[in-house]
Amino acid sequence: AQSVAQPEDQVNVAEGNPLxxxxxxxVSGNPYLFxxxxxxxxxxxxxxxxxxxxxxxxxxxxxxxxxxxxxxSFHLKKPSALVSDSALYFCAVRRNTDKLIFGTGTRLQVFx
Amino acid sequence: NAGVxxxxxxxxxxxxxxxxxxxxxxxxxxxxxxxxxxxxMGLKLIYYSVGAGITDKGEVPNGYNVSxxxxxxxxxxxxxxxxxQTSVYFCASSGAAGANVLTFGAxxxxxxx
Numbered sequence: 001a002q003s004v005a006q007p008e009d010q011v012n013v014a015e016g017n018p019l020x021x022x023x024x025x026x027v028s029g030n031p032y033l034f035x036x037x038x039x040x041x042x043x044x045x046x047x048x049x050x051x052x053x054x055x056x057x058x059x060x061x062x063x064x065x066x067x068x069x070x071x072x073s074f075h076l077k078k079p080s081a082l083v084s085d086s087a088l089y090f091c092a093v094r095r096n097t098d099k100l101i102f103g104t105g106t107r108l109q110v111f112x
Numbered sequence: 113n114a115g116v117x118x119x120x121x122x123x124x125x126x127x128x129x130x131x132x133x134x135x136x137x138x139x140x141x142x143x144x145x146x147x148x149x150x151x152x153m154g155l156k157l158i159y160y161s162v163g164a165g166i167t168d169k170g171e172v173p174n175g176y177n178v179s180x181x182x183x184x185x186x187x188x189x190x191x192x193x194x195x196x197q198t199s200v201y202f203c204a205s206s207g208a209a210g211a212n213v214l215t216f217g218a219x220x221x222x223x224x225x
Contacts, residue, residue, distance in 0.1 A: 009152070032211045043116075043202055043216030044155075051211045090154065099170065100145070100214060104154035 002027045004093045006103035013081045014111050021076040021106045023091030033074040034092040034100070035065055044090060050074060061085070081110045114138050118203050118217035125193040125224045133188040133220050135203030143206045144186040145170075145214065146178065148199040155202065161186055162209075193224045 003026045013019045025031060032051055036044040048059025055067045065076045076089060091103040119134045137144065142163045147155040147170075157170030161180040175197060177189040186205075190197060200221050204214040 034213070043218050044214070045216070046213045049211060049213065094209065099157055099160065101157070102155040104152060
Protein backbone atom coordinates (compact mmCIF):
# COMPACT_ATOMS: atom_id res chain seq x y z
CA ALA A 1 0.00 0.00 0.00
CA GLN A 2 1.08 3.54 -0.66
CA SER A 3 1.80 5.84 2.27
CA VAL A 4 3.40 9.18 2.95
CA ALA A 5 4.86 10.48 6.20
CA GLN A 6 5.57 14.07 7.15
CA PRO A 7 7.28 13.73 10.52
CA GLU A 8 7.06 17.39 11.55
CA ASP A 9 3.74 19.04 12.37
CA GLN A 10 5.38 22.46 12.26
CA VAL A 11 8.64 23.95 11.05
CA ASN A 12 9.77 27.36 12.26
CA VAL A 13 12.43 29.33 10.44
CA ALA A 14 13.65 32.91 10.38
CA GLU A 15 13.23 34.94 7.22
CA GLY A 16 16.31 34.69 5.02
CA ASN A 17 17.35 31.32 6.41
CA PRO A 18 17.15 28.07 4.43
CA LEU A 19 14.17 25.84 5.06
CA UNK A 20 13.53 22.11 4.78
CA UNK A 21 10.19 20.34 5.05
CA UNK A 22 10.60 16.58 5.30
CA UNK A 23 8.70 13.83 3.52
CA UNK A 24 9.23 10.08 3.33
CA UNK A 25 7.17 7.64 1.33
CA UNK A 26 6.42 3.97 0.98
CA VAL A 27 5.34 2.61 -2.38
CA SER A 28 6.32 -0.35 -4.48
CA GLY A 29 7.80 0.40 -7.86
CA ASN A 30 8.61 3.87 -9.12
CA PRO A 31 6.61 6.65 -7.50
CA TYR A 32 5.34 9.95 -8.71
CA LEU A 33 5.93 12.48 -5.90
CA PHE A 34 4.32 15.87 -5.41
CA UNK A 35 4.37 18.89 -3.14
CA UNK A 36 1.30 21.07 -2.70
CA UNK A 37 0.86 24.24 -0.64
CA UNK A 38 -2.27 25.50 1.09
CA UNK A 39 -2.72 29.11 2.13
CA UNK A 40 -5.41 29.95 4.73
CA UNK A 41 -8.98 29.34 3.57
CA UNK A 42 -7.81 28.23 0.13
CA UNK A 43 -7.58 24.99 -1.80
CA UNK A 44 -4.27 23.26 -2.41
CA UNK A 45 -1.92 24.58 -5.08
CA UNK A 46 0.69 22.55 -6.94
CA UNK A 47 4.35 23.38 -6.21
CA UNK A 48 6.44 20.73 -7.93
CA UNK A 49 6.65 17.07 -8.84
CA UNK A 50 9.15 14.29 -9.43
CA UNK A 51 8.57 11.87 -12.27
CA UNK A 52 11.95 10.52 -13.27
CA UNK A 53 15.44 11.71 -14.09
CA UNK A 54 17.26 14.44 -12.19
CA UNK A 55 16.88 13.97 -8.45
CA UNK A 56 16.67 17.72 -7.83
CA UNK A 57 13.36 19.16 -8.94
CA UNK A 58 12.71 22.89 -9.16
CA UNK A 59 9.24 24.32 -8.72
CA UNK A 60 7.24 27.46 -8.10
CA UNK A 61 8.22 30.37 -5.82
CA UNK A 62 11.87 29.28 -5.58
CA UNK A 63 11.12 25.92 -3.99
CA UNK A 64 12.96 22.75 -4.89
CA UNK A 65 12.85 19.15 -3.72
CA UNK A 66 15.39 16.38 -3.66
CA UNK A 67 14.38 12.82 -4.48
CA UNK A 68 16.43 10.19 -2.62
CA UNK A 69 15.50 6.68 -3.65
CA UNK A 70 17.68 4.88 -1.09
CA UNK A 71 16.17 6.86 1.79
CA UNK A 72 12.70 6.97 0.17
CA SER A 73 12.54 10.69 0.83
CA PHE A 74 11.40 13.76 -1.06
CA HIS A 75 12.27 16.76 1.12
CA LEU A 76 11.13 20.24 0.14
CA LYS A 77 13.75 23.00 0.34
CA LYS A 78 14.24 26.68 -0.25
CA PRO A 79 17.56 28.53 0.11
CA SER A 80 16.09 31.69 1.63
CA ALA A 81 12.68 31.72 3.35
CA LEU A 82 10.16 34.54 3.04
CA VAL A 83 7.42 35.46 5.50
CA SER A 84 4.97 34.93 2.63
CA ASP A 85 6.06 31.26 2.46
CA SER A 86 4.17 30.64 5.71
CA ALA A 87 1.51 28.06 4.85
CA LEU A 88 0.58 24.40 5.14
CA TYR A 89 2.63 22.07 2.94
CA PHE A 90 1.55 18.63 1.79
CA CYS A 91 3.62 15.86 0.29
CA ALA A 92 1.79 13.31 -1.89
CA VAL A 93 2.62 10.08 -3.67
CA ARG A 94 1.08 8.12 -6.47
CA ARG A 95 2.23 4.95 -8.17
CA ASN A 96 0.76 4.41 -11.60
CA THR A 97 -2.72 4.17 -10.11
CA ASP A 98 -5.67 6.47 -9.85
CA LYS A 99 -5.25 7.52 -6.23
CA LEU A 100 -3.05 10.32 -4.96
CA ILE A 101 -2.25 9.80 -1.27
CA PHE A 102 -1.39 12.82 0.87
CA GLY A 103 0.67 13.17 4.02
CA THR A 104 -0.72 14.85 7.11
CA GLY A 105 0.81 18.22 6.28
CA THR A 106 3.51 20.42 7.81
CA ARG A 107 2.83 23.97 8.87
CA LEU A 108 5.68 26.27 7.91
CA GLN A 109 6.02 29.42 9.97
CA VAL A 110 8.56 32.00 8.79
CA PHE A 111 9.33 34.71 11.32
CA UNK A 112 10.51 38.21 10.33
CA ASN B 113 -11.01 29.83 -16.60
CA ALA B 114 -13.07 28.97 -13.54
CA GLY B 115 -11.19 25.69 -12.91
CA VAL B 116 -12.91 23.68 -10.16
CA UNK B 117 -15.97 25.27 -8.55
CA UNK B 118 -17.48 24.02 -5.31
CA UNK B 119 -20.75 25.04 -3.70
CA UNK B 120 -21.71 25.85 -1.02
CA UNK B 121 -18.66 27.36 0.69
CA UNK B 122 -20.19 26.97 4.14
CA UNK B 123 -23.05 24.91 5.50
CA UNK B 124 -24.39 23.97 8.91
CA UNK B 125 -26.42 20.77 9.15
CA UNK B 126 -28.34 19.14 11.93
CA UNK B 127 -27.66 15.51 12.78
CA UNK B 128 -29.63 13.25 10.44
CA UNK B 129 -30.09 15.81 7.68
CA UNK B 130 -28.88 15.19 4.15
CA UNK B 131 -27.21 17.43 1.63
CA UNK B 132 -25.22 17.47 -1.58
CA UNK B 133 -21.92 19.23 -2.13
CA UNK B 134 -21.64 20.33 -5.72
CA UNK B 135 -18.44 20.23 -7.79
CA UNK B 136 -18.01 21.22 -11.40
CA UNK B 137 -14.91 21.66 -13.56
CA UNK B 138 -14.51 23.29 -16.95
CA UNK B 139 -11.15 21.77 -17.96
CA UNK B 140 -12.58 18.62 -19.58
CA UNK B 141 -10.73 16.50 -17.02
CA UNK B 142 -11.61 12.83 -16.84
CA UNK B 143 -10.45 12.29 -13.26
CA UNK B 144 -12.27 13.85 -10.32
CA UNK B 145 -11.82 13.39 -6.58
CA UNK B 146 -13.40 14.24 -3.26
CA UNK B 147 -11.16 14.70 -0.22
CA UNK B 148 -11.92 15.69 3.34
CA UNK B 149 -9.46 17.63 5.45
CA UNK B 150 -9.40 17.32 9.22
CA UNK B 151 -6.88 19.09 11.48
CA UNK B 152 -3.71 17.05 11.90
CA MET B 153 -5.03 14.34 9.58
CA GLY B 154 -4.16 15.75 6.21
CA LEU B 155 -6.40 14.94 3.28
CA LYS B 156 -8.29 11.69 3.08
CA LEU B 157 -9.74 10.46 -0.21
CA ILE B 158 -13.48 9.81 -0.02
CA TYR B 159 -14.41 8.86 -3.60
CA TYR B 160 -12.94 9.32 -7.02
CA SER B 161 -14.00 8.94 -10.64
CA VAL B 162 -11.98 8.17 -13.77
CA GLY B 163 -14.72 9.24 -16.16
CA ALA B 164 -18.44 9.72 -16.60
CA GLY B 165 -20.37 6.77 -15.23
CA ILE B 166 -17.40 5.37 -13.27
CA THR B 167 -16.81 5.90 -9.57
CA ASP B 168 -14.78 4.12 -6.91
CA LYS B 169 -14.24 4.28 -3.17
CA GLY B 170 -11.28 5.95 -1.56
CA GLU B 171 -9.96 5.65 1.99
CA VAL B 172 -13.03 6.94 3.89
CA PRO B 173 -16.23 6.37 1.83
CA ASN B 174 -18.65 5.47 4.62
CA GLY B 175 -21.55 7.89 4.97
CA TYR B 176 -21.09 9.36 1.49
CA ASN B 177 -22.28 8.70 -2.04
CA VAL B 178 -21.24 10.08 -5.40
CA SER B 179 -22.39 10.05 -8.98
CA UNK B 180 -20.76 11.07 -12.23
CA UNK B 181 -23.34 11.51 -14.96
CA UNK B 182 -21.28 14.08 -16.90
CA UNK B 183 -17.59 14.84 -17.34
CA UNK B 184 -18.03 18.23 -15.68
CA UNK B 185 -19.94 17.39 -12.50
CA UNK B 186 -19.11 15.20 -9.51
CA UNK B 187 -21.54 15.81 -6.62
CA UNK B 188 -20.95 14.36 -3.15
CA UNK B 189 -24.02 13.30 -1.21
CA UNK B 190 -24.13 13.08 2.59
CA UNK B 191 -26.95 10.94 3.88
CA UNK B 192 -27.90 11.12 7.57
CA UNK B 193 -25.25 13.66 8.58
CA UNK B 194 -23.23 12.89 11.71
CA UNK B 195 -20.88 15.10 13.79
CA UNK B 196 -17.96 13.00 12.54
CA GLN B 197 -18.61 14.45 9.07
CA THR B 198 -17.77 17.95 10.26
CA SER B 199 -14.84 18.80 8.04
CA VAL B 200 -13.60 20.80 5.09
CA TYR B 201 -14.30 19.08 1.79
CA PHE B 202 -12.23 19.58 -1.33
CA CYS B 203 -13.05 18.57 -4.85
CA ALA B 204 -10.21 18.16 -7.34
CA SER B 205 -9.72 17.12 -10.94
CA SER B 206 -6.91 16.01 -13.23
CA GLY B 207 -6.51 15.07 -16.86
CA ALA B 208 -5.29 11.57 -16.05
CA ALA B 209 -3.49 9.61 -13.33
CA GLY B 210 0.26 9.09 -13.11
CA ALA B 211 2.18 12.35 -13.06
CA ASN B 212 -0.79 14.57 -13.73
CA VAL B 213 -1.34 17.46 -11.34
CA LEU B 214 -4.58 17.91 -9.42
CA THR B 215 -6.47 21.19 -9.59
CA PHE B 216 -8.39 21.86 -6.38
CA GLY B 217 -11.53 23.79 -5.62
CA ALA B 218 -11.62 26.36 -2.81
CA UNK B 219 -13.32 23.97 -0.40
CA UNK B 220 -16.65 23.57 1.39
CA UNK B 221 -16.73 23.88 5.17
CA UNK B 222 -19.41 21.66 6.67
CA UNK B 223 -20.47 21.65 10.32
CA UNK B 224 -22.84 19.03 11.69
CA UNK B 225 -24.48 19.91 15.02
